[in-house]
Amino acid sequence: MLRNNMKRIPLERPDIEITRKSKRYRRPLIPNDRKDYFLILILVFYIFFCPKYDDRNIRTSYECFFVLLSDYNSVEIENLDDMGKINTLNYSKCSICTFIAKNYASNSGPEDVILTIMMKSYTNLVACVKSLRTTGSKATFFVFTDSETLSSVPQQVIDLANHCGCIFVNIGVFPSLSNKEFWGFRYLLYDKFLVSHYIFINRVLIIDLFDTIFQGDPFSKNTRDDKVYFSSEFQKIIKCYINYDWIKVLAPNNYSEYGEKTIINGGSLIGGALPIIRLLRVFFSMFDYKNLSSMLVDDQGYMNYILYSNILETHRINYAIDESGEIIVSLNKVLVWQRIPNDYTVGNFVMKDGFRHPPVVHQYKFDIACRESIIKHCYEPAFNMDLFLPNVDNYYLV
Numbered sequence: 575m576l577r578n579n580m581k582r583i584p585l586e587r588p589d590i591e592i593t594r595k596s597k598r599y600r601r602p603l604i605p606n607d608r609k610d611y612f613l614i615l616i617l618v619f620y621i622f623f624c625p626k627y628d629d630r631n632i633r634t635s636y637e638c639f640f641v642l643l644s645d646y647n648s649v650e651i652e653n654l655d656d657m658g659k660i661n662t663l664n665y666s667k668c669s670i671c672t673f674i675a676k677n678y679a680s681n682s683g684p685e686d687v688i689l690t691i692m693m694k695s696y697t698n699l700v701a702c703v704k705s706l707r708t709t710g711s712k713a714t715f716f717v718f719t720d721s722e723t724l725s726s727v728p729q730q731v732i733d734l735a736n737h738c739g740c741i742f743v744n745i746g747v748f749p750s751l752s753n754k755e756f757w758g759f760r761y762l763l764y765d766k767f768l769v770s771h772y773i774f775i776n777r778v779l780i781i782d783l784f785d786t787i788f789q790g791d792p793f794s795k796n797t798r799d800d801k802v803y804f805s806s807e808f809q810k811i812i813k814c815y816i817n818y819d820w821i822k823v824l825a826p827n828n829y830s831e832y833g834e835k836t837i838i839n840g841g842s843l844i845g846g847a848l849p850i851i852r853l854l855r856v857f858f859s860m861f862d863y864k865n866l867s868s869m870l871v872d873d874q875g876y877m878n879y880i881l882y883s884n885i886l887e888t889h890r891i892n893y894a895i896d897e898s899g900e901i902i903v904s905l906n907k908v909l910v911w912q913r914i915p916n917d918y919t920v921g922n923f924v925m926k927d928g929f930r931h932p933p934v935v936h937q938y939k940f941d942i943a944c945r946e947s948i949i950k951h952c953y954e955p956a957f958n959m960d961l962f963l964p965n966v967d968n969y970y971l972v
Contacts, residue, residue, distance in 0.1 A: 820875025
């Protein structure tokens with residue numbers, strides 16, 4: 575197969591540099607070095623020589639690209655021939671929600687991408703993509719999924735997602751993985767996608783599909799493309815035995831030094847394409863990425879360890895922790911926000927300081943008022959309610 579003839583991109587490349595700049599984007603679509611031309615030649619090759627498919631009018635791309643990782647060679651990911659055409663996506667037929675979004679200095683464009691993964695269930699897909707387009711966001715929305723899951727999605731859900739600009743990326747047959755291995759596997763998907771297409775991408779938002787909705791555009795003038803932003807869970811590591819146990823495994827000799835640090839969420843990241851690629855390469859260096867069973871802890875444990883061990887400083891990766899809910903709030907059963915009195919509508923949920931309306935609401939399933947508001951303003955009566963919203967007890971579906 576074609577992938578067997580391609581050269582593996584080594585993990586020892588955390589220092590990838592891009593110096594091209596434009597007035598708005600750091601990575602304009604005009605190549606100006608040999609590396610750019612080489613990548614474009616690869617893309618053109620796949621566009622013309624990989625077979626197309628168009629099953630049930632699902633907006634997908636061409637199935638011909640992916641994993642150079644020896645233990646996962648059975649997994650395919652499509653090469654997106656339309657990456658250069660993302661400016662033409664039309665959301666005019668999208669059935670948006672009825673709440674009023676809160677945007678601050680929004681400046682999203684098609685070169686800003688949202689990456690998520692849908693496995694075993696399409697729970698929350700409709701609420702997530704509808705709430706995104708309600709904010710007016712122009713970001714391109716990619717959903718990585720497998721053939722079995724995609725075939726289980728009703729045609730009316732596929733049509734709605736397509737109308738809202740959702741692009742499904744079918745990886746074929748999904749490998750058998752534990753929950754812990756799954757968290758690492760999704761980052762392998764995102765890494766290969768970003769490395770292959772970064773010249774088309776400005777900023778990136780990674781989310782958990784299963785329990786994330788939007789009440790504002792996640793991309794604004796304050797979201798820099800030379801930095802990674804981590805999402806806070808507004809709780810000290812020592813206060814959560816799960817997170818503290820992960821740190822004990824990774825830093826057995828000095829784990830107590832991490833106890834007073836704030837937990838950052840492993841499922842929500844935003845930042846520039848290159849900083850996120852560099853962060854993922856550091857993440858993969860923590861274990862044998864060719865054998866995901868070698869992961870000692872969940873991805874969140876590694877991310878907290880990396881963040882608080884000065885490893886990012888060593889690799890000169892700029893970062894910030896969103897501890898104010900300016901971009902993302904992860905509820906995680908912690909009451910960190912409030913509602914405008916007598917108004918329980920999505921779009922009016924603010925942080926405790928009463929000023930910030932977090933654009934991205936992760937783990938919203940823990941807030942009953944938020945769940946009820948999504949039902950009221952975004953629900954499609956023809957859809958299965960059990961799959962429209964996440965179940966509070968189903969933690970491991972994303």
